[in-house]
Amino acid sequence: MFEDNLLVCRACGTQFDTSDRNVLKNCRICDDPRQFIPPTGQEFTTLAEMKGNYETMMAPDQTNGSIISLWTEPKFAIGQRAFLIKTPHGNVLWDLITYLSDEDIRRIDQEGGIQAIVISHPHYYTTHNLWAKTFGCPVYLAVEDREWLCREDSQGRVFIEGNEKEIIKGVTAIKVGGHFPGSLVLHWGDRLFIADSFITVPSALYHEGRLPGTASFSFMWSIPNMIPMPPQAIVNIWKALKSYKFTTTHGAFTGMDVRDSRVKARLLESAKIAIRAMGYEESQFIEELSE
Template identity: 55%
Template sequence: MSNSEDFLICNACGTQYGTTSDLTACKICDDPRQYVPPSGQSWTTLGSLKAGDFENQFVADDGDSKITFLSTRPKFAIGQRAILLQTPSGNVLWDLITLIDEETVDFIHSIGGLKAIVISHPHYYSTHLEWAKRFNCPVYLAEEDKEWICRDEDPDNVRRFITRETETILPGVTAIKAGGHFPGSLLLHWENKLLIADTVMATPSGLYFKDRPTGTNSYSFMWSYPNMIPLSPDEIWPIWKSIKPFEFDTTHGAFHGLTIRDKDAKKRMLDSMQIQVRRSGHSKHGILEEAF
């Protein structure tokens, strides 16, 4: 029986496949939302990552000590961060990084372990079976995106597929199915914070909030971020409908430096949606009638 640390991992997206045999393509990277780098498709393993120069860093959020950002250095694959929330009912890990090593396991256990993992979309499925097994916790994925799972087996029965528009992960922690980037793309809401992953992306102009002129953009909404393919208005509007019932003044994105803190964050998100819809030539779309 193969050791899962020898299973192949795509160097471009960090997804682990359930095989040690040679692979010629990664279905995640061959999809138009992602890409194969100019150097071509290449592979590694979790064992190789652990034996190499990679390590995970743990950085507390400047605005809330109950939030910790996990990232791998030097950058590996897409380079996203995972976000650990310390809630009164237990810890939740939002999104994943590929590398899981003993230092990471020890750190998370030192602050209470994990009650659940929630992954926003298939680009961050990475090594989710490894994480769930080490922490003996479920991992929540959207039902609509099952086709992108690259390890078919689930021997520990850890996967939980979200079928409803919202799912309570723990008291006060809610997964919101927004769609767009992927059919099942998720957001996570907790304590007036919205964790947006790649479902919504904070833009450079969104990081400045003092004396902002009317009509300034804060967020973008894309089908593919690396290939710069925007969502249509009919895909953007359901994102707004999904978050409309929730209040938030902070958004945390998938990468370092993409946190926005502003009492008007929710209004700025709607403003940004309306800017993108108007600039795509849709002057009478229903989302333009939405008001904060």
């Protein structure tokens, strides 16, 4: 397969349009200040080199068997998970992992295949051309972030231009911005798949009885380099989500699921904590109430 020999960044999992290591010296995704180059330097691999050394794990959500997490072991690149969301109207894959084997394709096909792929932001673009081609489905990306595409092959790409897009009935991509201008979350039923658009923090996972001022989520322009979003970007995330109902958030990594009837209120509370910490005690947003 042609894609098997194209270069893949070991640090972020992005696939490029060349197999020539003399041509590709740097990953433009990792050179961006939001990401980083490992201390050992920039390194590339290929899907062909990965075969036999990695495995895709699949596990159903503990409360809803129609949601299946996919992740790579041993950890590769950023180490995020993807979600196969099985609905009566078709299956949606939220975000991506780089590795895709023949066995993965067989197992996903057994679950009904993939009718649409939605990717939250450029750090997870990875091998989306291959996934879209393999499953014969469109891949939805925010138009604001198209400059970060690293392959010219445009098969299946659909750019979301508005603030939201119903992907299939009941599954809606919502543009919240902040981390990247086009950063997306995905809403389905009472669940919100958040990726890196805002981040589940450790105090979210055991929150009952915690002291006032304890955050559940943080808002970062750069996660590895710990650069926060500006206050207005945080406010914009809340504005984009204020009209939606959700009681569960699914983060980018395994174990980062928050299940609580108050999770939406906790998102607003976390936004206020972040804005106050930046010195905006008198912000009008501090008086905002959750519905």
